[in-house]
Amino acid sequence: MKSDKIYTYDKMIQKCLEMEKDEKPYLLTNGCFDILHVSHVNNLKQCKLYNVPVVVFLNDDESIKKLKGANRPYYSLEERLFIISSIMYVDYVAPLHSTELCEIFKKIKPTYWAKGSDRNLETLNQKERYLAEKNNTKIVFIKNLSDISTSEILHKIHKENI
Numbered sequence: 001m002k003s004d005k006i007y008t009y010d011k012m013i014q015k016c017l018e019m020e021k022d023e024k025p026y027l028l029t030n031g032c033f034d035i036l037h038v039s040h041v042n043n044l045k046q047c048k049l050y051n052v053p054v055v056v057f058l059n060d061d062e063s064i065k066k067l068k069g070a071n072r073p074y075y076s077l078e079e080r081l082f083i084i085s086s087i088m089y090v091d092y093v094a095p096l097h098s099t100e101l102c103e104i105f106k107k108i109k110p111t112y113w114a115k116g117s118d119r120n121l122e123t124l125n126q127k128e129r130y131l132a133e134k135n136n137t138k139i140v141f142i143k144n145l146s147d148i149s150t151s152e153i154l155h156k157i158h159k160e161n162i
Contacts, residue, residue, distance in 0.1 A: 001082035012094035025111035048089040105131035
């Protein structure tokens with residue numbers, strides 16, 4: 001599964017550094033995106049309203065297991081990279097080999113960092129928040145369409161199949 005939007009981690013860091021050198025703003029967002037749903041797509045669409053390139057870092061399979069449990073992810077990293085790269089609101093996508101963005105924020109300085117409205121400044125990973133703010137990255141919260149989540153969808157599926 002190939003796409004010119006899919007980068008390796010190192011190539012994505014390099015691309016971001018090039019945008020910074022050229023003083024081109026960009027928006028960074030991240031997540032598992034394991035089972036794509038309407039809130040995922042809406043959030044990516046809202047990110048694109050900032051009229052800058054949208055960079056998505058996808059948690060790799062190991063980091064999802066740490067975050068969500070041994071039965072996740074349902075889709076492999078390669079499949080999720082392809083799915084997210086197919087969304088018109090995404091300009092670049094790369095794997096994230098960690099459960100947090102600290103190493104990324106030590107290397108690059110995105111103009112914006114977008115998170116869903118199920119988070120706020122207090123519930124963000126405080127190390128990530130500190131590094132983003134140190135970089136003068138503007139933290140933006142994208143209003144979720146609803147309380148829908150992959151975990152809720154999976155819970156409903158498992159409940160209905162019992």
